[in-house]
């Protein structure tokens with residue numbers, strides 16, 4: 196096995212990481228999840244360097260954030276430049292040049308030829324919250340429709356929209372009201388082993404029934420991920436999404452697509468909506484937009500976005516932050532040449548046949564799927580019952596981590612291995628990681 200990029204000087208964790216992790220245990224609430232026990236000193240491209248000098252290969256990108264790679268030079272320079280010019284005045288007092296420019300860029304880059312506005316916020320969850328506020332204000336309707344297996348964040352409304360209770364919602368009830376949930380077209384787990392076309396039709400029928408019971412005239416917004424992120428990289432059939440969009444148009448419902456995880460090149464186009472033929476009324480964005488800096492955005496139809504009256508949407512102290520906006524503009528510049536989305540497709544083309552071959556070989560891999568560079572494998576105890584096998588996923592993740600490769604899981608049942616490599620991952624880095632995964636699969640088989 197080659198190890199050109201991974202360099203382990205100590206066992207993981209090394210002594211410095213171990214000492215800092217002890218401190219973390221003492222001062223940080225235990226509810227914060229923890230995939231690894233190293234502490235990062237530096238990060239570049241697809242490589243993390245920990246405080247003990249170990250170099251690890253990162254196939255998680257900080258959960259789909261470092262699409263342009265860690266510390267991309269242009270982003271770092273933009274951040275430094277902006278930090279030296281102006282950091283904070285508050286957008287509502289005196290907006291920043293870079294933030295206004297960014298709003299314009301997002302309005303023109305997102306799908307839909309209609310006039311748009313962009314609200315800049317600080318995180319994905321905040322973008323989701325504002326989507327709900329704006330949708331209710333613009334339609335003057337109360338109800339929100341969301342989907343099974345969805346993940347939309349950890350604030351109260353976004354957590355209400357999130358489906359999986361354990362661990363995301365445990366102990367936090369009561370949740371927000373007037374949120375209704377429809378099935379997601381999860382083809383692999385749809386009863387009866389049906390093909391995606393049939394699942395799209397049947398699932399849409401369920402959705403229509405739920406919408407009818409809720410009453411379409413009462414529904415402010417339908418919020419959906421075009422491919423589940425935390426829910427296990429499950430792409431919704433194009434046909435289903437298009438029917439959903441048509442239904443929303445017909446009934447004056449805001450069609451809001453959460454591209455927080457799928458956005459900014461991950462799926463092989465800047466936004467997944469482009470390849471799905473969708474023009475949502477609202478695009479909910481975050482993660483990859485900032486190249487590592489915290490920022491989120493709600494980008495939507497001007498008519499919808501302007502519905503909350505003057506001073507109605509206050510974007511908070513930090514919304515449209517100058518430094519984050521500068522980072523986002525630099526990130527968008529990096530996408531201009533098209534090479535990053537091309538690389539996302541190339542990564543996908545390497546992963547797809549590899550995962551398919553592993554599925555042939557290992558009976559515990561029940562399904563492989565994804566879009567572009569977002570590819571996943573779902574582990575099951577046996578293929579007939581499809582009983583989830585999260586233990587094997589954890590074994591594989593541990594195997595990889597011990598050898599310096601960071602891979603993370605997903606899925607309502609925690610039984611999905613997902614790859615979120617930075618889009619700048621070089622072919623030999625990808626190969627190095629895949630070789631480790633392959634020997635890990637052999638070891639746990």
Ligand code: PLP
Pocket residue numbers: 258318319320321323346347348349420424425453454455456481482
């Ligand atoms: N929506 C989706 C699809 C996500 O994947 C996430 C985060 O994982 C969120 C919303 C919440 O974003 P944040 O963690 O920035 O609040």
